[in-house]
Amino acid sequence: MGRKRHSPEEIIGKLREAEVLIARGQTTPQAAKAIGVTEQTYYRWRREYGGMKVDQARRLKELERENQRLRRAVSDLTLDKMILSEAAKGKLLSPARRRLAIDHVREAVGVSERRACCVLRQHRSTQRKAPRGRDDEAALTADIVELASRYGRYGYRRIAALLRDAGWRVNLKRVERIWRTEGLKVPQRQPKRGRLWLADGSCIRLRPDRPNHVWSYDFVQDRTHEGRKLRMLTVIDEYTRECLALPVARQLKSDDVLATLADLFAERGPPEHIRSDNGSEFTATVVREWLGRLGVKTAFITPGSPWENGYNESFNGKLRDEFLDREIFYSLTEARILIEAWRVHYNTVRPHSALGYRPPAPEATAPASTGAPRLPSGSATLRLPSAVAQEASMV
Structure with a gap:
């Protein structure tokens, strides 16, 4: 006791x-x-x-x-x-x-x-609880890294849209998680690089409400490696966001503008309105009279107000940020081939945020709508449209 x-x-x-x-x-x-x-x-x-x-x-x-x-x-x-x-x-x-x-x-x-x-x-x-990843995590991560390496100016939202088009069944959160885990990000600036030669608010007064309703066009300038000037005419359909034409030359005058518009009108029909700034190539009498005879109304923006041509200015910014600032052109022929290949890629492959991350003019219908089986995995970057692959092989 x-x-x-x-x-x-x-x-x-x-x-x-x-x-x-x-x-x-x-x-x-x-x-x-x-x-x-x-x-x-x-x-x-x-x-x-x-x-x-x-x-x-x-x-x-x-x-x-x-x-x-x-x-x-x-x-x-x-x-x-x-x-x-x-x-x-x-x-x-x-x-x-x-x-x-x-x-x-x-x-x-x-x-x-x-x-x-x-x-x-x-x-x-x-x-x-021990974390257990999915069986296809490594393959998906490899595709995301390869897409991010190829399209350096695309964020994870566009990368996710490209993955879904290639056959992956992934949501945005999973792509974002892998994106952050791998330390990927869109850099602020990228230097121009030489090609390795491997195959690799619109104007408030007028808003587009259907295809071929309002077109807009503008000029973009760049230079080749030796310092000579390149000039590009960008023509887009403001409703579909499709780039209709992107001719490249050392000089583009009013006659070149008329020739480009004539080819587009013959192929697609004239639009109801065409918007531009007040450059001499667009305000020339011969251009305005020719458009008037075809029933196309001109919509000139207020001088010094580029935001009134917002759709075209946005496209020009994407062209410069995603392509021109990353390429060095050594000749006019090379510039024409590469710029046209980028235009095809922009229209048929590149996801557009304003269109629900779908391209403006896809070449083929998605596999889900045609009843073809969707591929669970694989390299998404290798399944490019035939036109882009053909242009890439040419250079």
Whole structure:
């Protein structure tokens, strides 16, 4: 049977009883034996509780318990601070990153898994569950990296659209996750490079509401490697966003504009309106009279207001950002071939955000609509339209 533990109230009562016995002539050992303790215990009790009242002893015990609780709290806070300082820098937003941080903390600080999970806010079942990726994760990652390498100015949304067109069944979130995991991003600027020779608001007054309703055209300039000027005429259908023509020459005058429009009118029919700035090639009398005889109305923007020709200015920006700023042309013939290949790619392959990430004029219907089986995996970058592949092989 274990030794009985006395409460502070019982100890103070026994001390008072011993004091009475000693006052009546008994010795200290006799008084200690009378209260049922040894002489050493009596002296220890008198040292701790001598002269105290019952309420004072009770208060002392409460203060001791409070002191222990505060010590434990300070110890816990110090340990939590050590865990947080030892964890990975920055925010732990994903379970995978928390899992790595918890393993590191347990090894460095020596705390339990329960404590580390509690401090870093990770459920223990999540910590113990081993992540298991999909079987096609490696193939999809390889396709995303290859597409990002080929189309350096495309973000993950356009890459996801290209993957779906190639046969992948992926949503945008999965592509974004792999995109961020691989550290991919669209750089702000890219230097011009030489080809390796491997096959590889519109104007508020008038808005288009159907194909062939409003066309717009403008000029874009660049230079070949030796510094000679290149001039391009960009003609687009504002409703479908399709680039109708992109002729390239050293000089383009009003006669060249008429020749390009004549070929397009013969192939597609004249539009109802054609929008342009106030350049001399567009405001020339011969151009306006010729368009008037064909029933095409001209819509000139306000001088110094390029935002009124927003559709064409947006296309010119994409042409320069995605292609011209990344290519070095060594001859006029090379420029014509490569620019025409890019125009075909823009119309038939490149996903357009304003069209639900579909190209303006796809060459063929998607496999899902034709009933053909969709490929679960494979290299998406190799399944290019025949026209683009043919142009690529020419250079």
